[in-house]
Amino acid sequence: MNDVIAEIRKDYIYGLAKRSERADGRALDEYRPIQVEVGLIDKAEGSARVKIGNTQILVGVKLQPGEPFADAPDTGVIITNVELVPLASPSFEPGPPNENAIELARVVDRGVRESGAIDLSQLTLPDGKVWIVFIDVHVLDHDGNLIDASALGALAALVNAKKPSERYGYGPDEALPIKEYPIAVTAVDLDGEIMLDPSLDEETIASSRLTVISGLQGTLAGMQKSGTGTLSTEEIARIVKLASSKAMQIREEFFGGSTDG
């Protein structure tokens, strides 16, 4: 039944796109209001709640001592998981993570891992174990652009996290060694117009989207094209440039204080 509404809205949103407008009045490269709150979950070593418009996600970071991978004995381990719980959207169903949840988790993971956000070599422990860093994203309200919200939440929660060294007898608790601040920026192409931070309607209607994750110097750390639609190389180049500069703004706004040093 939902598809009927989506099909009707498609005409409306395309009609607006022809005039370079969006249903909520935003500029094409404008995000909905972003809110980041950290430290809401005492039971987690780090946590962050991110709202982008009506989209809301909660990220908990937990750290436990564990065995390193055999081929990398001197590096910590990151495990990222996303739960698209049915509370967040009428279209989510209970059950094990589907391909969307897994894709989302892997893109978030890639941003953190490939950008070198955490210095994994500093996660070793004296007894040969390493810290296992669990990044768990819990989606609470789905109104589009879960990737950017989840990636931002993961980073904010990592910055907020403390190694629970005391609990495991490894000395005083310490902040995680954060080295890089990867920010994901997602764009959709609607009728030739590139729009950042797609709302649920825009994301549902667009046949493809591109997420670009970039770091402090504007260099790229991860990308993901999603959807059956196509993008021209010119469009991709435009999105990459736009995303990298938008990421600078977002990073400055939420991590400005931490990145200066």
Add this chain to the structure above:
Amino acid sequence: MTDIVVPGDLIGASEEYLAGEGTYEERGKIFSAITGTVETNKKDRTVRVLPVMKTPPVLKTGDIVVGRVVDLKNAVVLVDIARIKGQENREIANADQGAIHISNVKDSYVAKLDTEFDQQDIIKAKVIDEKSLRLSTVEKDLGVIKALCSRCRTPLVRKQNKLECPSCERIETRKISDDYGKGII
């Protein structure tokens, strides 16, 4: 300021009032079933609770609905009703199939339904009988609001009183709503 009651609040006695909308009766007493404000009607002696929040959408006579054409019979078009105008974001609690009789398609004579609708068309209609879920598309803003070319499945574009396929140039007829192609309900 009016007082707000919540589910389970006592709002009257059965000997005094009839239990109306948003209420229920139990052992001679009337209670609120929802969160809202109490309204008593001395004339017909009913007490009801007017909701203060959005309640589950239920199809009522007079509602404007959108849906998809699923079948064309000799004299009726069957429509899967999707949403009620004004409550588009919430599923209809009693969602079902509605029917447009050939006499309720438009204000002029219709000889055959297949000149007015096709399978998969998205239409806007008015509920004229909530019990049997009979629908009407007589008014100007009612009728087909989105249709695909029956040959190549490209969305048809309105050209005056006809629909044209921008891809294969086929011309089709429909009972077209004034809102065809605008994407609004």
Add this chain to the structure above:
Amino acid sequence: MEFMKNGKRIDDRLPNELRPIKFEVGALERADGSCYVEHGGNKVIAAVYGPRAVHPRHLQEANRAIIRYRYNMASFSVEERKRPGPDRRSVEISKVSREAIDPVIIKEFYPRSTIDIFVEILQADAGTRSAGINAASVALADAGVPMRGLISSCAVGKVDETVVLDLVKEEDNYGQADMPIAMDVRTGEVTLLQMDGHLTLDEFEQALELGKIGCASIAEMQREALIQKYRGEENE
């Protein structure tokens, strides 16, 4: 472990005292109804979807709505990371919680539909099922689902031979008994009762009485939260 000192508990509460509780009605946008609850260290959110179409169809009932309830813990909600997904504990809690809420929902208004209740435990500190039921009950009211009343829930138990209301984690883990109950406070009908541990019959009676008092206080908070929410909107 010593639980009672000078008549006070480890968190300085009296035996018959609830932890601080906060309700936020309509915390989510997408859901048809929602409620966020903080109950001591518990942080819980409930969402309601429906009445809506039932999939798969064979589950639908010709003359009434069916009720589904899913209790789920976020991986980060507990000290030791929990593996995501349902386990035997959450399946049981989902079942008894559904049965706790079901009796007050007027299901006959919405034949062939389902009313889905989703409870996410974001942080757990003993009494999550009760906090979930309290949130779910308010979320149902927020969704405009007709009900005969609100269901209120709390746990009672025994520590250091003392019957206490609303256990914290340590009391729950190392105490002598834990007994969550849920009820429709107006009618006095009990809709959920579980118990584990050791209670004498006298202590049980005492505990049930204390539980009723606890539920009554919570019912008042649920009521107040709903009224405040909509009174605020009326004035806007």
